[in-house]
């Protein structure tokens with residue numbers, strides 16, 4: 166059992182002995198971990214190791230044949246992805262998934278959508294409440310624009326922005342959901358060095374200033390070793406090592422998984 170699971174503060178997320186196969190091919194096999202409040206937890210491994218499948222199981226996209234997943238103490242296996250999202254699980258994707266013709270502001274406001282307690286009809290009948298919620302949402306989104314330093318692009322359509330800024334908007338939209346857990350799928354994929362350093366700083370700030378736990382998937386060891394509190398290394402769907410970056414990076418099994426047995 167992980168240390169945090171024994172302590173007074175219960176984990177935000179637990180994944181226990183999960184197994185997932187596609188037509189007999191094991192994508193994940195016996196994967197377990199727990200994420201503590203305000204922890205930055207990374208899942209890494211070579212291409213095809215099962216990292217995205219782990220994300221998809223947690224967020225309800227795939228239903229594993231074996232194991233258990235609890236989020237905030239509740240069993241989430243079998244729940245629809247939008248229900249798990251509404252519990253407070255936000256994620257970003259390997260490719261930018263935004264409304265490209267909408268502005269930065271509108272994309273972030275859409276991230277607030279599930280917080281609104283009114284539909285179109287009640288918006289007409291009950292303007293007071295709808296207006297208050299809209300103003301509160303706008304204030305929250307302006308905080309995120311400041312936090313991610315997006316003010317200069319506020320009114321720009323997303324499609325006109327540099328790639329690194331688009332990824333930042335995607336991060337902002339996930340934050341607009343006021344998540345209890347943030348899952349980032351390869352957040353620096355395709356970025357240049359400067360964009361990567363910026364994104365790394367924002368991810369650390371999310372943990373340190375906002376106190377939001379983060380699960381991050383990447384195949385790049387370098388980034389993860391600098392950022393993560395703990396790391397789970399997967400290879401061919403199986404757990405190879407779990408520990409602090411310092412503990413796992415010299416583990417011979419990890420070196421073997423990454424270098425394919427080269428000296």
Ligand SMILES: Nc1ncnc2c1ncn2[C@@H]1O[C@H](COP(=O)(O)OP(=O)(O)OP(=O)(O)O)[C@@H](O)[C@H]1O
Nearest residue numbers: 187191192210211212213214215216217218219384
């Ligand atoms: N929907 C699916 N149908 C069939 N096989 C799948 C499906 N999703 C994943 N797999 C298989 O499961 C294994 C793990 O894939 P997964 O995408 O989770 O790995 P990954 O570590 O995220 O890889 P990458 O770094 O390339 O994104 C692979 O062998 C993949 O082909």
